[in-house]
Amino acid sequence: MEADKDLQGVRMLGLKLPTDPRWVNLAEMDLGEILTDHAYCEQKAATSCISLIQGYPEYEELVRELAPIVTEEWGHFRSVLREMDKRGLKLGRQRKDQYVNKLLAFQRKGGSREDKLLEKLLICALIEARSCERFRLMSLHINDMELREFYHRFMISEAGHYRLFIELARKYFGEDRVNPRWEEYLQREAEIMDELELRGDRMH
Numbered sequence: 636m637e638a639d640k641d642l643q644g645v646r647m648l649g650l651k652l653p654t655d656p657r658w659v660n661l662a663e664m665d666l667g668e669i670l671t672d673h674a675y676c677e678q679k680a681a682t683s684c685i686s687l688i689q690g691y692p693e694y695e696e697l698v699r700e701l702a703p704i705v706t707e708e709w710g711h712f713r714s715v716l717r718e719m720d721k722r723g724l725k726l727g728r729q730r731k732d733q734y735v736n737k738l739l740a741f742q743r744k745g746g747s748r749e750d751k752l753l754e755k756l757l758i759c760a761l762i763e764a765r766s767c768e769r770f771r772l773m774s775l776h777i778n779d780m781e782l783r784e785f786y787h788r789f790m791i792s793e794a795g796h797y798r799l800f801i802e803l804a805r806k807y808f809g810e811d812r813v814n815p816r817w818e819e820y821l822q823r824e825a826e827i828m829d830e831l832e833l834r835g836d837r838m839h
Contacts (some may be wrong), residue, residue: 642784643717644724646777647691648764648765648767648768648794648797648826649764649810649817650764650765650768650821650825651821651822651824651825652824652825652828652829653768653774654768654769654828655833656772656776657833658769658772658774658833658835659773659776659777660835661833661834661835661836662696662766662773662777662835663777663778663779663834663835665835666724666779666782667719667724667725667727667791668727668835668836669835669836669837669838670715670718670719670728670729671719671726671727671836672838673715673838674712674715674716674719674726674835675710675729675730676712676732676766676838676839677709677712677715678708678712679732679735680704680708680711680762680763680796681705681708681709681712682705683755683759684701684702684704684705684708685707687701687752687755687759688701688702688705689755690752691748691752694752694807696803696806697803697807700799704796704799706741707792711792712839714785717778718782718784719783723735723767730837732837732839733837734765734827734828734837734839735833735839737827737830737831738762738823738824738827739758739825740760741820742754742758743763745787749807749808752807753808753812753813753816754803754806756800756803756804756807757800757801757804757813757817757820758815758820759796759800760797760800760801760804760817761820761821761824762839763793763794763796763800764793764797765824765828765839766789766793766838766839767790767793767797769785769838769839770787770789770790770793771786771790772807773786774786774787774790801813804817
């Protein structure tokens, strides 16, 4: 039954490979590590939105939609810090995100400024989708009931961000262009998930 729920969550997001169910158990073994990684993920999400606004200010809807996301993601960073403080945990050092780096390597090289925007929007959508899937797993399976509620709130937020990035891509570039490339990203993301070592100290 639980496995069916997990697969349902993956299908709703369009992801092609569910997270290994052992991941939550590994993450729970050292909450300081997974919360540290989570904190930096939220920080980087805010930075990514700022970068998009700075790089494409003429895309007015993009600017309007992403400006509040910057505030929200930074608020998420602060929320994780508060959760760590409450538990007597310390924020560790930022670490390389192999998952994101492999997605970035899949970007099409060259092309116009607009081509690069499409790639950036799809990568942001994919990161948010995978984050949503993992937050959902935490909200369903972690033993700490307070953290279940904590991650349920994050799951809802990330689902909204995922939809926003996809909608922006389709608004500016059309479904005929976006959908085939999105399918390629989903396929590559599944391969990346299969390639990476299963680690409980990484959110991705």
